[in-house]
Amino acid sequence: MSVKPILSIKNLQKTYPNGVQALKGVSFDVKKGEFLVVIGLSGSGKSTMLRCINRLNEPTAGEMVFNDGKVEKDLVKLEKATDIKWLRQNVGMIFQHFNLIPRHSVLSNVLMGKLSKTSTLKSLFGIFSDEDIAEAMKYLKLVGIAEKAHIRADQLSGGQQQRVAIARALTQNPQILLADEPVASLDPATCHVVMDYLRKVNQELGITIICNLHFLSLVRQYATRVVALKGGELVYEGDPKSIDDAWFEKIYGAGAKEVHIN
Amino acid sequence: MKSYVVRRSILDGFTFAFLIASLAVWIINPTDEQALNMKLNVALFFAAFIVGTFVSHVLTKMKVTTLGEALFQPPYKKSVVSVSWYKTFSAWHLIVLLVGLIIVSIIKTKFSIYELLNEDGFNGAMRLFKGIFSPNFAILPKAILNIIETIFMAFLATALAIPFAFVLSFVSAKNIMTGTTGFWIYLAMRTLFNVMRSIEALVWAIIFSVWVGIGPFAGMLALMIHSIASLAKQYSEMVETVSEGPIEGVQSCGANKLQTIWYAIVPQVVLPYVSFTVYRWDINVRMATIIGLVGGGGIGTLLVQYQGQAMWPEVGTIIVVIAIVVWAMDQASAYIREALK
Known part of the structure; x- marks a missing residue:
């Protein structure tokens, strides 16, 4: 018997209130433990899709069945605040602009990952259990930034901030980690550092990763599988190594040239 | 109706009614009793306001730019043809309105150069300052x-x-x-x-x-x-x-x-x-x-x-x-x- 996919997306659609149809019925499966990369031009619907998965955006139609072997739920049908909370405990996210709280310390930012499991009253007073703090420090060590724990988040470089964001997401103990253009605002060298940590998270902790990326060279290096979106539709699904020039033109349009980043 | 049309009509109607009312008061010179007859006066003012909005509408249809139209028309309607300001209706509309406002306010505040330079009053103020x-x-x-x-x-x-x-x-x-x-x-x-x-x-x-x-x-x-x-x-x-x-x-x-x-x-x-x-x-x-x-x-x-x-x-x-x-x-x-x- 084959293992059921951890996330099975079927006919996912999203139309924004202004009438823009960002997703026109996308279907694909995400296997447990894979490093899935989503590619496509700006405006192809990559971001919208990731944000639909953890319901920062509301999908218009379709289904997204989550199955970790214990629970099976359609993420589109979640409505109650407690269900959304459950979803976000299981699906962490990192962003292109890191989205940390600039004035708070690195540790305080990482502890945000425990908000969903902390009572509102305790969290308003900033009371987190010793175990939570120990766990936050453990993940800060994992991304190699534990010595910066008590520095304000806005004092760190971009790459360091993204690593803090990874630690924050890990503190949620998610099963899936969404990464929306995690290296798009970083320089090429830092880019690899962050991608290496994401791979470490994927391989050592076994967390499934769904990552939006721009650069094909990064895709070939890190992805275990690729899906490509164009104009809100799925145009490619398969092995990153088999994206050849013909596919490239299909995804990015004729005349596009690949930019290499080393 | 478009909101700018409403704004234009209210402004133009109001300025028209204001000028008519001021002229009427000047010509008729009403007694206190007449001035305090609120119902009639409000009705007359409102009638003038309605006539004013109508005039504004007719002028706009005739492509004459009233003050309200010049102020509130949406950017895409603003003409780029530059005419000297004194040849435009809206400029004269504004000038007549301002002159009217100043005259009425001078009368209403009992503005008086004589009182300001009156010796007795001036000496009193000097005592106070001292x-x-x-x-x-x-x-x-x-x-x-x-x-x-x-x-x-x-x-x-x-x-x-x-x-x-x-x-x-x-x-x-x-x-x-x-x-x-x-x-x-x-x-x-x-x-x-x-x-x-x-x-x-x-x-x-x-x-x-x-x-x-x-x-x-x-x-x-x-x-x-x-x-x-x-x-x-x-x-x-x-x-x-x-x-x-x-x-x-x-x-x-x-x-x-x-x-x-x-x-x-x-x-x-x-x-x-x-x-x-x-x-x-x-x-x-x-x-x-x-x-x-x-x-x-x-x-x-x-x-x-x-x-x-x-x-x-x-x-x-x-x-x-x-x-x-x-x-x-x-x-x-x-x-x-x-x-x-």
Whole structure:
């Protein structure tokens, strides 16, 4: 018997209130433990899709069945605040602009990952259990930034901030980690550092990763599988190594040239 | 109907009715009885207003630009052909309106060069100035005690307003009150603040001096009401300009609404909040002085007592004390706000 996919997306659609149809019925499966990369031009619907998965955006139609072997739920049908909370405990996210709280310390930012499991009253007073703090420090060590724990988040470089964001997401103990253009605002060298940590998270902790990326060279290096979106539709699904020039033109349009980043 | 058409019609109709009414008063020279006949006069004014909107409509159809049209027409309709201003209808519309306003206001304020240069009156004013410029510092201790009362009145009013304004600022921010219910709460709160602010602190002081008796407590309550409304409005405008990033970051961790506000919004607005609050204290000290004039306690009450007895040297002392404190508060709040940027 084959293992059921951890996330099975079927006919996912999203139309924004202004009438823009960002997703026109996308279907694909995400296997447990894979490093899935989503590619496509700006405006192809990559971001919208990731944000639909953890319901920062509301999908218009379709289904997204989550199955970790214990629970099976359609993420589109979640409505109650407690269900959304459950979803976000299981699906962490990192962003292109890191989205940390600039004035708070690195540790305080990482502890945000425990908000969903902390009572509102305790969290308003900033009371987190010793175990939570120990766990936050453990993940800060994992991304190699534990010595910066008590520095304000806005004092760190971009790459360091993204690593803090990874630690924050890990503190949620998610099963899936969404990464929306995690290296798009970083320089090429830092880019690899962050991608290496994401791979470490994927391989050592076994967390499934769904990552939006721009650069094909990064895709070939890190992805275990690729899906490509164009104009809100799925145009490619398969092995990153088999994206050849013909596919490239299909995804990015004729005349596009690949930019290499080393 | 398009909203700019409504605005144009109201402006043009109103200016037309104003000019007609002014001319009518000038020609007929009504008696007091006629002037106080509200029903008839309002009806006549309204009739003139309707005729004015009609004239405005006809002129616009004839491609003549009225003042209302020039002011409110949407950008895409604005013509690029430049005509000398004195050849345009809207310019003459504006000139006639301004001249009319100035003539009527001169008559209404009983403007009189004669009174301004009248020798008796002028000498009286000189006596007053002489008194004020030779302050009687014997009452200085009393003045200082009173201004301390004023400062603390202003401080308590500001301090008590902070928690109310803080909580209210989130329920009156557009980006937090999403959805239909949220929008109506937002609208209701904003309207409430506008009403509360449009009633002068002076009027609140009169209301509270009847309620709790004349004195600093009434003055403090008046300032507090005014401060709640003003701070809540300023605070909520800050909340509306916060960046989305940290909000999404915290939301993606599964935080609930209260946690999101506390961790993603409050850190972004806390410095501007402190800055506004310091400034509000500064404003409240100045307002507290004025409120004292109607019995709100503090230095203002002392001022009005001496002024009633025409004791100008004592009034002079108080003015000096007020000026020093206001200047010091103004400087201090400016430096603090600068440091908080």
